[in-house]
Amino acid sequence: MENKHQLGFVFRQENCIGCQACTVACQIHNELPEDVRFRKVDRYEVPHEDGTKDIWLSHSCMHCGNPGCLMVCPSQAYSVRDDGLVVLDRDKCTGCGLCVNACPYDAVVMLKSDGKAAKCNMCIELIDQGLKPACVDGCPVECLDVDRIHSVLQQKSSASKQGIGYGNCITKPNMLIIKERA
Amino acid sequence: MKINRRTFMQGAGATAILSSLSGLTPGIANARTTGAHSNLLAKRNGEVVYHSCLRNCAARCLLKFRVQDGRMTYVSGAEEQAKTGKAPCLKGQAYVQYTYAPDRILHPMERVGAKGEGKWRRISWDEAYKKISDRLKSVITEHGSESILPYSYSGNYGAIGMSASGERFWNRIGSSILERKVCTYAAYDGLESVYGTFLGPDPEDVMLSDVYLNWGHDETVSNTIAIKLINKARDNGTKFLVVNPQRTPLCNQADVYLQPKPSTDVQLCAGIMKYLVEKDLVNHKFIQEQSIGYDDLLKRLDELSYDEIEQITGVPRAKMFEFAQILGENEKTMLRMGYGFQRNFNGARMSRAVAMLLGVTGNFGKRGNGLVYDNIHAGAGLNQSIASGKYMRKNKDAQRINMTEIAKAIHPTNPTSHDKPSKPIHAMIIYNGNPVVVAPDTNAVIEGMKREDLFVVGHDMVMTDSLQYCDIILPSASQFETDDIVGDYHGYYIQVCQKVIEPVGESKCNWTFFRELGQAMGFEDDVFKASNDDIIKELLDTDSPDYKGVTYERLMKEKFIKLDIPQPVLADGKYNTPSGKIEFSSKLMSDAGYHPVLDWQLPEEEMEPKERNLPFRLLSSGVPQRVNSSFYNVKYIRAIPAYYVKINPVDAKTYDVKDNDVVKLSNHRGEARFVVIVTEGVLPGSLMTPKCNWLRMNPNGTEGCTNSLTTDKLTDMGGCSAYHSTRVDLAKA
Numbered sequence: 001m002e003n004k005h006q007l008g009f010v011f012r013q014e015n016c017i018g019c020q021a022c023t024v025a026c027q028i029h030n031e032l033p034e035d036v037r038f039r040k041v042d043r044y045e046v047p048h049e050d051g052t053k054d055i056w057l058s059h060s061c062m063h064c065g066n067p068g069c070l071m072v073c074p075s076q077a078y079s080v081r082d083d084g085l086v087v088l089d090r091d092k093c094t095g096c097g098l099c100v101n102a103c104p105y106d107a108v109v110m111l112k113s114d115g116k117a118a119k120c121n122m123c124i125e126l127i128d129q130g131l132k133p134a135c136v137d138g139c140p141v142e143c144l145d146v147d148r149i150h151s152v153l154q155q156k157s158s159a160s161k162q163g164i165g166y167g168n169c170i171t172k173p174n175m176l177i178i179k180e181r182a
Numbered sequence: 183m184k185i186n187r188r189t190f191m192q193g194a195g196a197t198a199i200l201s202s203l204s205g206l207t208p209g210i211a212n213a214r215t216t217g218a219h220s221n222l223l224a225k226r227n228g229e230v231v232y233h234s235c236l237r238n239c240a241a242r243c244l245l246k247f248r249v250q251d252g253r254m255t256y257v258s259g260a261e262e263q264a265k266t267g268k269a270p271c272l273k274g275q276a277y278v279q280y281t282y283a284p285d286r287i288l289h290p291m292e293r294v295g296a297k298g299e300g301k302w303r304r305i306s307w308d309e310a311y312k313k314i315s316d317r318l319k320s321v322i323t324e325h326g327s328e329s330i331l332p333y334s335y336s337g338n339y340g341a342i343g344m345s346a347s348g349e350r351f352w353n354r355i356g357s358s359i360l361e362r363k364v365c366t367y368a369a370y371d372g373l374e375s376v377y378g379t380f381l382g383p384d385p386e387d388v389m390l391s392d393v394y395l396n397w398g399h400d401e402t403v404s405n406t407i408a409i410k411l412i413n414k415a416r417d418n419g420t421k422f423l424v425v426n427p428q429r430t431p432l433c434n435q436a437d438v439y440l441q442p443k444p445s446t447d448v449q450l451c452a453g454i455m456k457y458l459v460e461k462d463l464v465n466h467k468f469i470q471e472q473s474i475g476y477d478d479l480l481k482r483l484d485e486l487s488y489d490e491i492e493q494i495t496g497v498p499r500a501k502m503f504e505f506a507q508i509l510g511e512n513e514k515t516m517l518r519m520g521y522g523f524q525r526n527f528n529g530a531r532m533s534r535a536v537a538m539l540l541g542v543t544g545n546f547g548k549r550g551n552g553l554v555y556d557n558i559h560a561g562a563g564l565n566q567s568i569a570s571g572k573y574m575r576k577n578k579d580a581q582r583i584n585m586t587e588i589a590k591a592i593h594p595t596n597p598t599s600h601d602k603p604s605k606p607i608h609a610m611i612i613y614n615g616n617p618v619v620v621a622p623d624t625n626a627v628i629e630g631m632k633r634e635d636l637f638v639v640g641h642d643m644v645m646t647d648s649l650q651y652c653d654i655i656l657p658s659a660s661q662f663e664t665d666d667i668v669g670d671y672h673g674y675y676i677q678v679c680q681k682v683i684e685p686v687g688e689s690k691c692n693w694t695f696f697r698e699l700g701q702a703m704g705f706e707d708d709v710f711k712a713s714n715d716d717i718i719k720e721l722l723d724t725d726s727p728d729y730k731g732v733t734y735e736r737l738m739k740e741k742f743i744k745l746d747i748p749q750p751v752l753a754d755g756k757y758n759t760p761s762g763k764i765e766f767s768s769k770l771m772s773d774a775g776y777h778p779v780l781d782w783q784l785p786e787e788e789m790e791p792k793e794r795n796l797p798f799r800l801l802s803s804g805v806p807q808r809v810n811s812s813f814y815n816v817k818y819i820r821a822i823p824a825y826y827v828k829i830n831p832v833d834a835k836t837y838d839v840k841d842n843d844v845v846k847l848s849n850h851r852g853e854a855r856f857v858v859i860v861t862e863g864v865l866p867g868s869l870m871t872p873k874c875n876w877l878r879m880n881p882n883g884t885e886g887c888t889n890s891l892t893t894d895k896l897t898d899m900g901g902c903s904a905y906h907s908t909r910v911d912l913a914k915a
Contacts, residue, residue, distance in 0.1 A: 014435065015409075015413055015435065017402045017406070017409065017431035017432065017806070018402075018431055018806075019271060019272060019402055019406060019431075019806040019807070020272055020806070020807065020822060021269065021271055021272035021275060021406070023272075024272040024275055024276055024818045024819065025269075025272070025275050027818045028275060028276065028278070028279070028818065029222060030222065031222065034817055034818060034821055035821065045861055045862070045863075050498075051862045052861075052862045053429070053433075053434040054429065054431065054434045054861075054863065055434065056431075123222075124219075125219050125222055125223055126223075137258070137268055137269060138269050138272070138275055139269055140267070140269045140270060140271050140406040140407050140409070140410065141406065141409040141410050141413065142267075142269075142410045142413070143413075180417055181416065181417065
């Protein structure tokens with residue numbers, strides 16, 4: 001059953017310049033250790049006309065409809081909110097690491113400081129105030145957003161769960177790639 | 183079940199993942215992921231203070247700082263400044279980490295032991311002032327005031343922090359004059375030879391343009407916030423053309439992208455103009471009314487065939503025609519020209535050729551038209567002459583040292599300047615700069631800095647590679663620890679920089695340092711008693727018509743003011759050239775010894791044979807996560823790679839190197855090690871490595887950095903640096 005309130009990241013991949021401002025904005029807001037990144041930016045060099053071109057994928061937790069992390073967690077540390085955000089209760093985490101392996105999107109990391117898992121929770125303290133998460137606020141070229149997946153799919157014909165480096169899968173990820181220019 | 187992310191990537195047609203994120207020391211984990219953690223929001227509370235980013239970057243973001251109990255806690259873009267918006271680039275967002283960097287120097291220190299040995303003793307500011315003023319006085323008595331040299335440039339772009347503060351001292355003392363021409367000057371001459379100015383239209387008018395043409399600029403590095411406006415224009419149908427020998431991020435998004443071999447821009451422009459002429463896409467009426475020398479241009483274009491152009495530039499003619507067609511068939515083109523490509527031995531001549539494109543298409547004098555290069559109206563309109571105390575200088579003929587040639591000026595045995603012997607330098611004060619890794623020929627700079635008879639004072643926030651070779655080190659306050667104002671050099675804004683916090687530790691801002699040093703020297707002039715506020719008022723007391731209606735009170739209240747510069751620029755068809763028209767044939771160029779229309783010479787022809795015959799041309803560009811030598815120590819940023827070299831797959835195969843290999847680049851100046859990225863982002867025969875990286879942070883070894891390799895020979899005109907006219911050899915390390 002689709003969650004009509006499901007929130008997800010909406011990414012205009014055609015405009016991303018790979019600057020990593022989103023990564024750093026997230027680290028600053030969440031006061032992360034320096035070697036921990038909830039949001040990562042990968043460069044892909046893809047075939048294009050005579051040669052290649054660079055495309056960037058900014059990605060973090062996909063807040064999946066069918067989250068792998070939640071399914072495998074033996075201590076039930078993961079839960080899904082009404083707005084579809086997948087959150088982790090670090091007090092319950094035992095550090096077994098199963099979730100790290102279960103996530104197809106490399107979204108879960110283990111913190112060296114306490115040996116427990118950690119991941120993007122879409123800055124729920126901001127979401128709960130009607131604000132955007134730090135990565136969205138931190139994108140200088142405005143190619144990253146958060147919105148209700150259902151309505152974006154209705155309004156934007158180009159919206160899809162397919163992009164360079166990203167694809168739909170059994171966990172039902174909730175990031176959309178939109179194209180404004182062909 | 184385990185679904186590997188690589189499976190998706192293959193499914194999506196990706197060929198390579200090259201983003202590697204290196205691990206660093208673990209910090210304290212504050213991250214929690216359940217519930218709404220209001221503790222993460224606490225840093226967003228507090229008083230709001232406005233400050234502008236003072237980096238050497240065309241963006242000039244207006245920033246909003248939150249301050250609690252005297253401590254800066256959070257920074258965001260000032261969204262009410264439409265150009266800035268809510269998000270500055272990642273560097274701006276990391277200003278709290280920058281300001282409170284754990285390696286900040288907190289008190290003055292004096293060298294004990296040999297130069298560069300790294301042994302220091304803490305001293306007080308009073309002791310420091312005494313030692314510096316005593317030494318400067320004895321140097322003046324023994325060698326004259328010209329044997330003292332300032333070294334500074336763009337570490338702080340504030341009107342006071344960059345110019346007024348130090349200049350008051352240098353003009354009063356009568357030091358040698360430092361020509362701070364590292365950046366834009368070759369193109370000034372090139373552009374002026376065509377249309378009499380380098381000032382351009384309001385870049386926000388790109389919304390009105392049919393074509394946005396980016397020639398050799400990388401907005402990702404310096405002007406990230408402009409991209410959102412360009413994107414909006416493109417969504418409205420504006421076409422996007424790009425030329426760059428290095429594939430910048432925006433090159434990948436262009437409608438047509440041309441990747442010429444480095445410095446072959448004159449030939450490429452000739453090819454484009456040749457096509458425009460042949461297809462009759464030139465603006466005859468405009469050419470007839472507003473230009474001279476068009477027939478000379480036609481003759482010159484006939485001298486070069488498409489075969490030759492293709493061979494020299496490496497750009498397939500079909501691509502070039504496609505590019506030219508879009509340029510020619512649209513009415514309004516805004517051309518954004520970059521600062522990097524003119525840093526070549528033929529920099530002025532290339533810039534001239536680029537400007538001529540807009541001449542033949544008649545892209546001047548309408549809104550949405552014109553060439554944006556260095557829109558310094560805002561800064562130039564300030565009363566810098568009074569604020570920097572020019573009237574105090576008695577030796578107006580003091581020797582001039584070009585900062586690009588700093589190694590030559592402080593050479594241990596044979597100091598020269600502008601290819602002539604110069605008076606030896608015996609004292610130097612470094613502030614807002616880091617010559618060891620920013621100036622070309624790092625090893626030669628270090629050799630000079632190590633001279634026992636050269637007294638060097640360094641005023642900086644952290645232990646840079648240059649401070650290592652100082653006699654006295656002084657802690658500098660950050661730009662956020664003092665009041666200032668700043669003008670844009672892309673748009674037309676003048677903005678406030680209000681003191682956010684008190685100086686950290688015993689640090690002092692530039693003006694406090696120079697004011698107190700002046701007092702220590704015994705200068706009793708009133709100018710050495712002024713406060714920052716006094717200087718701001720002097721700066722704003724200007725006759726510039728651009729500043730009509732701008733008052734101190736208004737600026738402090740409104741925080742930013744867009745200057746009222748009549749649009750469109752160059753609307754009257756009158757140009758500040760000798761003929762008053764656009765000059766396709768220029769006496770300025772022939773007087774300088776070059777072809778009056780288009781000059782075909784390439785940088786290689788000017789290199790000494792031992793360098794000319796090396797296999798690779800080295801491009802050393804800016805990268806988005808750093809500005810010149812700033813931000814290398816900053817938490818979250820220092821982990822993002824900046825010691826890599828991009829190499830084309832063809833060359834990678836020849837040299838048997840692959841991603842993540844460490845290679846050594848070398849020439850007669852030195853060597854440095856970098857991690858390989860194999861990409862078609864550079865052409866065969868070219869390499870790209872980030873500019874101005876530090877020696878001591880190089881994870882591949884501290885024996886070298888990018889500028890260990892680069893040339894300090896100046897450009898054809900304007901006395902500008904020519905970093906990119908450098909060739910290197912490559913070997914596996």
